[in-house]
Amino acid sequence: YTQVSLRLAARIQEQDNQILTGAEVTGIRHHADSITVNTKQGDISAKQVINCGGLFSDRLARMGGAKPACKIVPFRGEYYVLKPAAEHLCKALIYPVPNPEFPFLGVHFTKMIHGGVECGPNAVWAFVREGYTKTRINIGDLLEAATYPGFRKMAFKYWKTGLKEMWRSFSKPAFVHELQRLIPEIKAADLEAAPAGVRAQALGPDGTLVDDFMIDESDRMINVLNAPSPAATSSLRIGSMITDLLARRIQ
Numbered sequence: 001y002t003q004v005s006l007r008l009a010a011r012i013q014e015q016d017n018q019i020l021t022g023a024e025v026t027g028i029r030h031h032a033d034s035i036t037v038n039t040k041q042g043d044i045s046a047k048q049v050i051n052c053g054g055l056f057s058d059r060l061a062r063m064g065g066a067k068p069a070c071k072i073v074p075f076r077g078e079y080y081v082l083k084p085a086a087e088h089l090c091k092a093l094i095y096p097v098p099n100p101e102f103p104f105l106g107v108h109f110t111k112m113i114h115g116g117v118e119c120g121p122n123a124v125w126a127f128v129r130e131g132y133t134k135t136r137i138n139i140g141d142l143l144e145a146a147t148y149p150g151f152r153k154m155a156f157k158y159w160k161t162g163l164k165e166m167w168r169s170f171s172k173p174a175f176v177h178e179l180q181r182l183i184p185e186i187k188a189a190d191l192e193a194a195p196a197g198v199r200a201q202a203l204g205p206d207g208t209l210v211d212d213f214m215i216d217e218s219d220r221m222i223n224v225l226n227a228p229s230p231a232a233t234s235s236l237r238i239g240s241m242i243t244d245l246l247a248r249r250i251q
């Protein structure tokens with residue numbers, strides 16, 4: 001996927017377009033016939049803005065004056081990898097039958113293209129939007145989620161599942177037990193901890209975990225508000241859908 005991203009970046013630059021990285025958006029201002037995005041590397045004016053800010057997409061949409069009918073709640077996905085001596089236990093991609101009630105697949109085994117086998121991810125509520133480790137907490141993010149009616153409704157409905165996920169996050173034997181449903185021979189000693197990712201999960205005000213892509217339009221902005229897995233795999237198709245939307249808006 002890194003290679004896909006690098007190739008896309010190269011093609012954008014080949015056509016004389018600019019990619020600005022590390023330019024945090026801090027404000028969005030509307031004018032009569034344009035929109036200005038304030039970033040830590042200066043202001044950018046445009047006719048239209050596409051917001052694909054992942055974990056911060058709802059905040060960016062609000063910054064731009066939209067009223068998205070959802071809030072992003074971060075769910076950390078933690079992984080282990082199989083130690084080389086145990087890799088023979090996994091000969092293919094192995095997935096559980098998903099529970100249609102949840103947008104998360106459940107832990108699975110992924111044979112990686114450059115070798116190695118990933119085991120995971122679980123889905124644990126992260127106490128901060130960029131909560132890539134268990135110890136990161138941000139009181140503002142925590143309160144924002146906890147005071148959102150949708151979050152409280154979700155927590156009320158799925159508290160048991162949530163607690164089990166947290167338990168599996170802190171207990172390696174519990175995580176291993178879940179993996180053994182797919183490969184019974186796996187033992188804790190076969191696994192070592194690997195870096196985690198954080199899902200940007202849109203949550204509706206009624207507590208619904210949005211499981212489809214959600215793309216919203218507002219004044220001079222297209223907001224990608226929910227792009228869960230497999231949005232990376234589908235990124236080219238989603239991209240062309242967004243450019244179609246954009247073409248219609250600027251006609």
Ligand SMILES: Cc1cc2nc3c(=O)[nH]c(=O)nc-3n(C[C@H](O)[C@H](O)[C@H](O)COP(=O)(O)OP(=O)(O)OC[C@H]3O[C@@H](n4cnc5c(N)ncnc54)[C@H](O)[C@@H]3O)c2cc1C
Pocket residue numbers: 023024025026052053054055056057060076077078121196197198199200224227228229230231232233234
């Ligand atoms: C654990 C895990 C496993 C996954 N597995 C798969 C998989 O197997 N297959 C698959 O297809 N998908 C998978 N996904 C999902 C995939 O990662 C997402 O669907 C995809 O990354 C969404 O792309 P995006 O561009 O919308 O958002 P992101 O990739 O999150 O990008 C958002 C970007 O916005 C930037 N940003 C945010 N706020 C600001 C700001 N204020 N100013 C400037 N920039 C900002 C961020 O820095 C980031 O670069 C997985 C995700 C996780 C967490």
